Amino acid sequence: MPCEGCMERDNMSTGATMEFLLLGFSELLCLRVLLFLFFLIVHLVTLAGNMMVFMAVVMEPSRPPMLFFLCQLSAIELCYTLVIVPKALLSLIVVDGSTISFIGCAAQMHLFVTLGGAECFLLVAMSYDRYVAICQPLHYMVVMSEGFCLRLAVVCCLGAFAVALGLTVAVFRLPFCHSRHINHFFCDVPAVLHLACTQSYTPELPLLAACVLLLLLPFLLILTSYICIAAALLHVTSSVGKGKAFSTCVSHLAITLLHYGSATFIYIRPKSSYSPARDKVVSLVYTNITPLLYPLIYSLRNKEIRGILRKMLRRKKIAQLSCDIIRVEMCVCGKF
Numbered sequence: 001m002p003c004e005g006c007m008e009r010d011n012m013s014t015g016a017t018m019e020f021l022l023l024g025f026s027e028l029l030c031l032r033v034l035l036f037l038f039f040l041i042v043h044l045v046t047l048a049g050n051m052m053v054f055m056a057v058v059m060e061p062s063r064p065p066m067l068f069f070l071c072q073l074s075a076i077e078l079c080y081t082l083v084i085v086p087k088a089l090l091s092l093i094v095v096d097g098s099t100i101s102f103i104g105c106a107a108q109m110h111l112f113v114t115l116g117g118a119e120c121f122l123l124v125a126m127s128y129d130r131y132v133a134i135c136q137p138l139h140y141m142v143v144m145s146e147g148f149c150l151r152l153a154v155v156c157c158l159g160a161f162a163v164a165l166g167l168t169v170a171v172f173r174l175p176f177c178h179s180r181h182i183n184h185f186f187c188d189v190p191a192v193l194h195l196a197c198t199q200s201y202t203p204e205l206p207l208l209a210a211c212v213l214l215l216l217l218p219f220l221l222i223l224t225s226y227i228c229i230a231a232a233l234l235h236v237t238s239s240v241g242k243g244k245a246f247s248t249c250v251s252h253l254a255i256t257l258l259h260y261g262s263a264t265f266i267y268i269r270p271k272s273s274y275s276p277a278r279d280k281v282v283s284l285v286y287t288n289i290t291p292l293l294y295p296l297i298y299s300l301r302n303k304e305i306r307g308i309l310r311k312m313l314r315r316k317k318i319a320q321l322s323c324d325i326i327r328v329e330m331c332v333c334g335k336f
Helices: 032-058 065-093 102-135 137-143 146-172 189-193 204-233 239-267 276-301 303-335
Strands: 019-022 098-101
Touching: 019 102, 032 065, 032 276, 065 098, 065 102, 065 146, 065 276, 098 102, 102 137, 102 146, 102 189, 102 204, 102 239, 146 189, 146 204, 189 204, 189 239, 189 276, 204 239, 239 276
Parallel strands: none
Antiparallel strands: 019 098
């Protein structure tokens, strides 16, 4: 049944000139400056960390499949934070909230869901890579060829784009009530759905379908991969072999738990349980802190990434030393 005030909607309610007001953190007047500084530093460190991992892998001439997927994951995280965090930082310094157009809100939602969905699918590809590496080591280089990995990456992005497009179109075709105030710092799906002029569960079906395609099915595939890996490790008698196999999966498992745990908490629940204050806090952590942890997990747990970073630092030191020697020689030549 439609809510009050929806039957007579003006022409602005469906036009491109319609605007939403993102309330952001208008209730946190005293903590705004501290939160802004804190999350600005987190944002800059996140960008630097993911950029460092991305550049380290790109500059490496020989890239095994796992490094290729890590490179794509870092690129997704860079875009993901740039889509969400600047608007969140703006909401911390603007007292009365910030406006966003109808098209801008839809575009932000589509990009956010696309990047998050691509990450979900990419985590499945990474789990399959671990499965082949541990369960079929002799066929690894044949199965996980460069062409196959590239096709997997393209499928991950296109699949997420299609699901996100369907969800965004379904959400923004809904009638909205007179209130244009989104109690969030970006156009998140539950926050926009909360403005829909209906009390039925029909508008939630596209979100439920997207959750099944982007969260449930990928998680089941990852779980299946790790069940097969665990079964294969039961036949390994060497504790060194088990430890080595386990260490290759730890970083992927940590990222999977962070990503799917946060996303499941936010999206897999009915509209009636929506809590703006709680969702904003969880989303703030989800969109700021977890992307910061990803490069730390890569660099601390992945031997290849650590090796590449050491080589980059070594090259930088050599380049700096060469520049210093050239400066000294130029100074000496200048005196004579």
